[in-house]
Each structure stands twice: as C-alpha cells, then as structure tokens.
Amino acid sequence: MISSSQIIDACLKEGAFLATAGEFTKRAVLNGRIDLTRAEAAAKLIESKSIDAAKILSRQLTGELQEFVNTLRDELIEILAFVEVNIDYAEEDLPTDLQEQIKQRLIKIQDLLQNTYEGSKSREGLIDGFKVAIIGKPNVGKSSLLNALLRYDRAIISEIAGTTRDTIEESLKIGTHLVKFVDTAGIREAGDSIEKIGIERSISAIESSDIVIGLFDGSQAKDSDDNNIIELLSTFKDSKEIIAAVNKNDLESKFEIQSLETFEPVSFSCKNDIKAIMNKLEIFLDQKSSADDLILISKRQIDAVEQALNHIDDSFTFLEDGELELFAYNMNEAIHYVASITTLFERDEILDKMFGSFCLGK
Numbered sequence: 001m002i003s004s005s006q007i008i009d010a011c012l013k014e015g016a017f018l019a020t021a022g023e024f025t026k027r028a029v030l031n032g033r034i035d036l037t038r039a040e041a042a043a044k045l046i047e048s049k050s051i052d053a054a055k056i057l058s059r060q061l062t063g064e065l066q067e068f069v070n071t072l073r074d075e076l077i078e079i080l081a082f083v084e085v086n087i088d089y090a091e092e093d094l095p096t097d098l099q100e101q102i103k104q105r106l107i108k109i110q111d112l113l114q115n116t117y118e119g120s121k122s123r124e125g126l127i128d129g130f131k132v133a134i135i136g137k138p139n140v141g142k143s144s145l146l147n148a149l150l151r152y153d154r155a156i157i158s159e160i161a162g163t164t165r166d167t168i169e170e171s172l173k174i175g176t177h178l179v180k181f182v183d184t185a186g187i188r189e190a191g192d193s194i195e196k197i198g199i200e201r202s203i204s205a206i207e208s209s210d211i212v213i214g215l216f217d218g219s220q221a222k223d224s225d226d227n228n229i230i231e232l233l234s235t236f237k238d239s240k241e242i243i244a245a246v247n248k249n250d251l252e253s254k255f256e257i258q259s260l261e262t263f264e265p266v267s268f269s270c271k272n273d274i275k276a277i278m279n280k281l282e283i284f285l286d287q288k289s290s291a292d293d294l295i296l297i298s299k300r301q302i303d304a305v306e307q308a309l310n311h312i313d314d315s316f317t318f319l320e321d322g323e324l325e326l327f328a329y330n331m332n333e334a335i336h337y338v339a340s341i342t343t344l345f346e347r348d349e350i351l352d353k354m355f356g357s358f359c360l361g362k
Contacts, residue, residue: 136215
C-alpha cells in the first residue's frame with residue numbers, strides 16, 4: 001500500500017512544492033478573492049482563544065470592515081474630486097458654498113473614523129486578551145491573589161518583603177474573556193538596584209495594561225507606601241479601569257478604607273474568598289464586549305486610521321485658508337491610509353468621480 005508521504009515525495013520529484021505558511025490566503029488576496037481585512041481576520045481567528053474574539057473576527061470575515069472602509073474611501077475620493085475640479089476649473093459654474101459643503105462632509109467622516117479608532121483602542125483586549133496589572137506595596141498579597149485567581153501556586157509567597165522582583169504573567173478565562181494577569185514587584189522606595197529595576201517594570205506593566213488592580217492590606221494601617229499607590233492609581237484613573245482592592249478582610253481591619261472611596265473599593269480575602277474582585281472584573285469585561293460597534297482588529301489597521309485622522313485634521317486649516325493644493329495633498333494621504341486597510345488606492349478613480357459628477361467639457 002502506498003502511504004501519503006510516498007505520494008507527496010513523488011509529487012515533489014515531479015516539480016510540485018509544499019505550500020508555505022499562509023500561502024493559500026496570500027494567493028486569495030493577490031488574486032482579489034478576499035481583501036486584507038478578511039485575511040487578517042482569518043489568521044487571528046485561527047489563533048483566537050476566546051468567544052469574544054471569535055465573534056468579532058467572524059463578523060470581519062463577512063466583509064463588514066471592508067464595506068465600512070470602502071464607503072469612507074469613496075467619500076474621501078469624492079471630496080478630493082470636488083477640490084481638484086475647483087483647482088483646475090475655477091471658472092466653471094461651481095456652487096458658492098462648496099467649501100462649507102466639503103467641510104461638513106469631512107467632519108462626518110472624521111467623527112466616524114475617530115469613534116472607530118477610540119472604540120478599537122479601548123477594546124483591543126477583546127482580540128488578544130485583556131491585560132490586568134496587580135500593583136501594591138510589598139507583602140499586601142499580590143502573589144497570593146495571582147495564585148488564587150489561577151487556583152495553583154504560580155508565584156512564590158513569602159513574609160520577606162520584596163520577594164517578587166520581576167513581573168510574572170499568566171492567562172486565564174473569566175467568563176467568555178481571555179485575561180492576562182501580571183503580578184508586579186512591590187512598589188516602594190527601592191532597597192537595591194535589582195529591586196529598582198523590578199519597580200520600573202511594574203510601572204511599565206501598568207502603562208500597558210487595560211485594568212489595574214491596586215491592592216492594599218486591610219490588616220495594616222495606611223502608610224506612605226500606600227499613599228504612593230493611591231497617587232499612582234489616581235494618575236491612571238482617566239485612562240485605565242481601576243479596581244481598588246483591600247485584602248485580608250478575615251483579619252482585624254486597620255486600613256482607612258474611606259481613603260479609597262473615589263475608586264469604589266472591594267474587600268476580600270485571598271485565603272478565603274475572591275468572588276468580590278472576580279465579580280468586579282467580570283462586570284468590566286462584559287461592558288467592553290457588550291457594544292456591537294465595528295472595531296479594528298490589528299495594530300496595522302489602528303495605525304492606518306490614526307494616520308488618516310492626522311491628515312484630515314491638517315486638511316481643515318488648508319481648506320479654510322484656501323490652500324487647495326495642500327488640502328488635496330492631505331486628502332490623498334488620508335485616502336492612502338484608509339485604503340491601505342483593505343486595498344490600494346488608484347488615482348484614476350479621482351478622474352472618474354471628477355468628470356462623472358460635474359459633467360465638465362460639455
């Protein structure tokens with residue numbers, strides 16, 4: 001009996017070759033069967049580890065983002081056509097309120113792109129998993145909380161302050177959500193250079209996280225290190241979801257919990273019950289996944305929209321000053337970046353729009 005490997009070997013000898021990773025999808029893109037957004041969605045769907053990601057990526061596979069991008073692209077091309085007609089055919093009978101019409105149309109496009117950009121940035125965790133940083137001074141129970149969440153002893157627990165000197169990352173599922181928890185080094189005045197590096201990495205983990213859990217020891221009176229943590233949480237209050245958590249509620253309470261009122265703190269015990277903090281996390285995660293808005297699924301797409309917005313912002317000044325050549329340049333750049341999400345931008349489309357809309361040359 002001939003095996004499958006023998007058949008493959010025979011085909012290779014006759015000139016066939018093995019497909020490389022992603023080759024069939026790549027060929028589909030190059031042959032115009034699918035666009036870049038569907039290709040990216042297919043790749044991420046293969047790697048997805050949560051129901052949230054699968055739902056979003058399945059929508060992208062139907063061409064939802066492609067349709068959105070193509071609509072905006074056509075709008076921008078039409079605006080550019082209006083302007084280029086005004087540049088080249090200034091003596092033609094064009095509407096006197098053309099500038100205001102262009103401005104209002106551009107504002108609508110800007111709002112759509114801005115909402116999509118901001119919504120996508122705030123919900124990036126739906127695709128790759130939400131990142132949660134656990135911070136606090138040494139010995140408040142950060143490693144104990146991580147172990148309780150994971151339900152096994154992943155981090156070393158010790159009464160010696162500063163045991164964790166580097167970040168520890170582990171992922172788990174909460175409901176339908178994929179979450180990556182980061183146990184950070186205790187934040188305090190560093191005792192040595194190694195501990196200082198660990199604290200710097202803790203700050204970096206906060207900056208790159210979606211949610212920050214500020215952990216406090218309920219059995220100890222609040223001190224200057226706790227105040228520093230509260231100040232740090234306040235710094236990120238507007239840009240991150242903050243959960244102030246008071247650990248060790250099974251012991252006599254000595255911590256001034258009222259100092260955390262602005263964060264609506266939760267009280268729990270890593271040893272006995274972490275349901276309070278789990279519920280708080282799940283509420284936030286559910287809120288993020290409940291919106292049905294279109295979102296961008298990759299850094300490449302988000303960067304393209306950001307660049308397009310920058311050029312649209314710049315174009316308003318040139319439009320108001322009547323510098324139409326510079327306005328047209330920024331429109332071309334905006335179209336390029338919007339179009340790059342799905343396909344390339346062909347300049348011939350401007351001519352089609354230009355002559356089709358204005359019937360010039362009669």
